[in-house]
């Protein structure tokens with residue numbers, strides 16, 4: 279059986295869909311940690327309170343047309359808004375490239391959207407809100423059962439590997455440093471990811487996430503920005519680890535096996 283591979287108009291369409299969802303993620307990222315409503319009030323300029331007109335709310339395009347400034351008071355709009363839209367669009371296209379139009383696609387796209395919002399909130403506030411991790415966990419279970427994508431045991435094992443291993447690491451960290459090094463939010467996030475991608479990709483997420491976290495964290499310690507044992511937001515590394523594991527996990531694994539058994 280030859281597998282149909284998507285063509286560029288399909289990638290453009292899923293990039294567009296991703297940027298629209300990214301635009302909504304911006305609202306989640308800015309309002310959820312403050313406990314504000316996601317629906318009300320409508321988007322407005324934080325400086326002059328001018329409401330954002332519909333044509334100024336087109337993902338990416340409006341930012342370019344407005345040259346990054348509010349149409350009313352000309353105060354600069356944060357580059358984070360188009361960045362979140364562009365990253366969401368690009369990752370959606372990347373996931374489509376990996377899976378094609380398979381039934382798992384909506385599951386992986388939902389996870390990607392959640393991971394972008396959670397990473398941005400973790401970087402800004404050092405918190406991973408339950409409102410997102412627990413809703414995401416429920417979303418993963420419901421979608422998996424409705425779409426009948428993989429065996430339910432795979433999902434449970436994924437959650438056990440995700441939740442259990444990180445809980446154990448947190449415990450070891452607390453014993454080593456005699457203080458909490460990993461938040462419970464990280465453990466819940468890893469459990470949520472496990473539900474979405476199953477045990478094998480979750481194991482890959484750890485290896486890649488810890489590698490990335492060690493690389494960046496080690497760099498920050500060497501540069502003097504952080505102290506050894508100081509708490510860092512681990513969510514973005516778990517998020518990046520799970521995407522890399524999902525997209526390139528098999529390739530990395532074959533490369534590693536090739537190195538080990540030459």
Ligand SMILES: [Zn+2]
Nearest residue numbers: 323326348351
């Ligand atoms: Zn303004």
